[in-house]
Amino acid sequence: MSLLTVSNLTKRYRRGGKVVTAVDDVSFHIEPGETLALAGPSGSGKSTIAGLVLRLIEPDAGRIEFEGDDFLALRGAKLRARRARLQMVFQDPLAAFNPRATVARVLDDPLRIHGIASRAERPRRIAALLERVGLAADLAPRAIHEISGGQRQRVAIARAIATGPSLIVLDEAVSALDVSVRGQILDLLLDLQSQERIAYLFISHDLGVVRALARRVILLDAGRIAESGDARAVIDAPQSAIGRALVAAAPRLKRTTQDAS
Amino acid sequence: MSALASIHDLTVTYRRDGNAVAALRNISLDIVAGERLAVIGESGSGKSTLALAIAGLLPASSAVDGRIEWPGPGQPPLLGRDIGFVFQDPSVSLDPVMTVGKQIAEVARTHLGLTWSQAYAKAKTLLERVRLPDPDSALHAFPHQLSGGQKQRVAIAAAIAAGPKLLIADEATSALDTIVQAEIVALIRRLVAEDGMTLLFISHDIALATELAERIAVFRHGQLVELGTTARIVGAPAQAYTRTLLDAHIGLDAAPLLNRSGLHA
């Protein structure tokens, strides 16, 4: 059984008297422990799909099945429990926090809210989470504005895995990071995936990263699925017009001088 | 080759909780009028600090040593009119409670002395220039009604509204898809070629920097590691650090990272 099954999802917005169909009859599924990438041009509906899957946005039509339940119908305690299994990491996810908030505080919240650890137990849990994402435990008392972008993204990942999720939605989660830090964060994501069998819905406009990280990819265009399939097959030989345009426009590093072979 | 700006021995130190953080150390560098100069380097290397120093936007908590000279005739440049600045995060430059059209029109009105209706017409042209779909409806949209990439295009439109001499783009295209990115890059090239604009382009996307810039400056730990033509930096980097940066690039031909996580569906 699939971990997540999205069927005929549709979301429309009204803007200045006009209707924008941000997501138009989209269906897909994610298997446990799998990485599915969503790529597509700006405004194609990627973040709206993320919001719909996370139930931060209400759809106009469609169905979302998560871990066997009709996710859109869940309410109250059942919804809260299921939310712990579905986490998110955004481009600068800690930007929403008071910058004076400490790393410990950011990690304490999910443990407390989801009743995962007692107050006495939490400092130990927080130290273990920091270690799990490759950070020193003594980072806990630091304010989040005092740590680097790469460290902040590791804290965001630690926060996401605190509740033991089966699926993490990553919306441009590595886009703001420089190349060296980005490689380390991708390694961390892969490591967590193989250890804990976490599935990722990985949203990125960086086709190089998508191709290297994901097993399957969906290319969106104007809210619709333009094409989907094996990530390397699709990106190496896109069939849709939008896929071809995205690949053709991708910047390339031409290191010709050393080897012209 | 006249310098638009000459940076001499620039050192910038931030004060943070009683400690001093040296963000830039003894930087000397000329920005040539009409050139496209890219700055690359890892997170925390001082790229944004350099951009803020040039734009006169450093926070009060910073201490500056050295100087930045503007050898050309006339007044020192004014941010908004002579220097356009596009930040990494468009929400920094966009007012959430003002329509997109008004924000751009206001720049044009203030610095070009246009009437409101002329300024709105200009705003619409600018939204077309940055390839925002449906510019008529976008004029009346609020920032939250736009996608991340659409907001960034609005920020770029506002930054170029007054026809600045220098455009500073700090990770301005990182959130854009490759198509729009290529269009923005083409637009920036056109602005530089047609309007005689100078570009300071900060990006962690090395491939993009090499496609856009004529010269590349490599920063590390607040220091200028090397500076040269794009062909030289990419083809024959003098510093091992530059080579490390080039190697870390994940291109369309990179080996897959997966496979380590076994999945069989």
Ligand SMILES: Nc1ncnc2c1ncn2[C@@H]1O[C@H](COP(=O)(O)OP(=O)(O)OP(=O)(O)O)[C@@H](O)[C@H]1O
């Ligand atoms: N709250 C809203 N009100 C009106 N329109 C909206 C709203 N949110 C999104 N949209 C529109 O829906 C479409 C899809 O937006 P979405 O943010 O999902 O795109 P995206 O694929 O994430 O783009 P990007 O790569 O630029 O982040 C866009 O045309 C956008 O303008």
Ligand SMILES: Nc1ncnc2c1ncn2[C@@H]1O[C@H](COP(=O)(O)OP(=O)(O)OP(=O)(O)O)[C@@H](O)[C@H]1O
């Ligand atoms: N307002 C500030 N107060 C204190 N320290 C700061 C401030 N802004 C930047 N720094 C520090 O100065 C150094 C250089 O930061 P800067 O933002 O210039 O780097 P960057 O190269 O732009 O990095 P990134 O690629 O992450 O944007 C870093 O150590 C950073 O933590």
Ligand SMILES: [Mg+2]
């Ligand atoms: Mg988005």
Ligand SMILES: [Mg+2]
């Ligand atoms: Mg920066």
